[in-house]
Amino acid sequence: MRITVDPLKCQGHARCFALVPELFVVDDYGMSSVKGDGTVAPALEDRALLAIANCPEFAIEEIAGEDPPG
Amino acid sequence: MARTSPVTDWSVDFDVLDHDYVADPFDIWDDLRHRCPIAHSDRRGSTWLPTRYEDVTAIAHDVEHFSSLEVAVIPFDGEEPEEPILPYGLPPISADPPLHTWTRRLLLPWFSHTRVAGYEAMTRELCSSLIDGFAARGRADAAADYAQQIPVRVIAAILGVSDSHADMFTGWVRDVLEFADDPERRAGGVQGLINYFLEEIEHRRDRPGDDLLSMLLHSEVDGAPVEQSLVLGTAALVLIAGVDTTWSAIGSSLWHLATHPDDRKRLVAEPDLMPFAVEELLRAYSPVTMARVVTHDVEFAHCPMKAGDKILMNFPAANRDPEVFEDADKVVLDRAVNRHVAFGSGIHRCAGSNLARMELRVALEQWLRRVPEFHLDEGQEVTWAGGQVRGPRLLPVVFP
Ligand code: HEM
Ligand code: SF4
Numbered sequence: 001m002r003i004t005v006d007p008l009k010c011q012g013h014a015r016c017f018a019l020v021p022e023l024f025v026v027d028d029y030g031m032s033s034v035k036g037d038g039t040v041a042p043a044l045e046d047r048a049l050l051a052i053a054n055c056p057e058f059a060i061e062e063i064a065g066e067d068p069p070g
Numbered sequence: 071m072a073r074t075s076p077v078t079d080w081s082v083d084f085d086v087l088d089h090d091y092v093a094d095p096f097d098i099w100d101d102l103r104h105r106c107p108i109a110h111s112d113r114r115g116s117t118w119l120p121t122r123y124e125d126v127t128a129i130a131h132d133v134e135h136f137s138s139l140e141v142a143v144i145p146f147d148g149e150e151p152e153e154p155i156l157p158y159g160l161p162p163i164s165a166d167p168p169l170h171t172w173t174r175r176l177l178l179p180w181f182s183h184t185r186v187a188g189y190e191a192m193t194r195e196l197c198s199s200l201i202d203g204f205a206a207r208g209r210a211d212a213a214a215d216y217a218q219q220i221p222v223r224v225i226a227a228i229l230g231v232s233d234s235h236a237d238m239f240t241g242w243v244r245d246v247l248e249f250a251d252d253p254e255r256r257a258g259g260v261q262g263l264i265n266y267f268l269e270e271i272e273h274r275r276d277r278p279g280d281d282l283l284s285m286l287l288h289s290e291v292d293g294a295p296v297e298q299s300l301v302l303g304t305a306a307l308v309l310i311a312g313v314d315t316t317w318s319a320i321g322s323s324l325w326h327l328a329t330h331p332d333d334r335k336r337l338v339a340e341p342d343l344m345p346f347a348v349e350e351l352l353r354a355y356s357p358v359t360m361a362r363v364v365t366h367d368v369e370f371a372h373c374p375m376k377a378g379d380k381i382l383m384n385f386p387a388a389n390r391d392p393e394v395f396e397d398a399d400k401v402v403l404d405r406a407v408n409r410h411v412a413f414g415s416g417i418h419r420c421a422g423s424n425l426a427r428m429e430l431r432v433a434l435e436q437w438l439r440r441v442p443e444f445h446l447d448e449g450q451e452v453t454w455a456g457g458q459v460r461g462p463r464l465l466p467v468v469f470p
Binding site (some may be wrong): 017 | 181183408410411423426
């Protein structure tokens, strides 16, 4: 599973970072982005889905149909 | 306070200062969402009140039709001075882009995760010492003696002003927000804040400290210093936006726990639930409603909105919309899916949301640690403030 944060939609509510700090980084202005290339370790998939479901701006998306590289 | 006539039909003549609505608006919103999801009233100028999540968030994102130049829920009906001291109001909250964009960027780093983590220890100590003050008595006013005392002191520390004036700050902020329908009190509150910050600015002109007010004063934007009226407006905003709001959230949460013993016991037994509980209490008792002004005539969701009409951004009602939240009227402490908009939606997302969340969490943690069992003091009245910010103002509780 791979996810991404749309920088045009993110408004910095930081819900994603609070739920799964392993997957997101938030800058000084509150804007979130995924760590690395957004690949989610299998053990974190449930929590990644939780982050997607709690973002009030619908800014986090799963990149469909992609196998993790490597 | 002006007494107004009772409301007979909320869909065409709502009154957000109605006493019963302030104490318990939830059934009225449920009824409106069914019958007339964007209600209208002419009581304080032509004003619309959306109650559905979809409508509130759509309006928040359409900054072209819905401007933030008038964000006060209760319009000021006193005399405006000819040369206003704050020509831009309180940016970024009262601004549209582009002024909004750069004034907001000045503030954001002060309320980042990392910065906020640095205020946690002092917040915890503050909560503890407040509880020391009443623990032995077996009773306290959880709003006036506790919730109200916390955010104002944290904000004072960030702004770099003395917390010995905390009661004075609280008074001004209440005059601006809670007594907004009394033009004299409201103007007095604004004047108090302005005079105070003018003096504080003078102290910092030559001797800046490492506080938010000094930073605002000495920032340069596009090579020029920030205009003094903007420094004043932004400093006043931080105090106004950071005090009543968070204290209301803490107070409402303690009211909930005082009146729902099962939730209280569960939160004491399962402290890991706290992060979810904080979001859920923010959803269920969202304190803040903001306004927008319609920029040009538009038909929105079949409502003929005219330029100059006001919209009340009913984030609290959006958060109770059953289309979006299962069991919307129930507090579910471990609610997993909770896209609430207590901190707004779109470009004006609360700049202090990290700070507010930390204060609410720490205030509840400290309270439950020291006062795990408590309930309302049956003989005493609970009172609520409403309008722009809803929360308990007197909340007498007893504990063994
Ligand atoms: C539980 C507590 C709080 C709640 C529920 C809350 C809610 C909100 C909401 C709904 C907005 C959006 C306004 C709009 O759309 O017009 C907002 C904006 C704002 N809030 Fe908060 N707030 C809280 C605490 C704080 C604190 C502690 C601060 C500290 C400085 C703060 C500072 C601000 C600022 C500066 C804005 C303006 C942001 C902008 O316009 O870009 N708030 N708040
Ligand atoms: S929850 Fe959504 S809006 Fe908030 S920081 Fe994360 S991606 Fe951005």
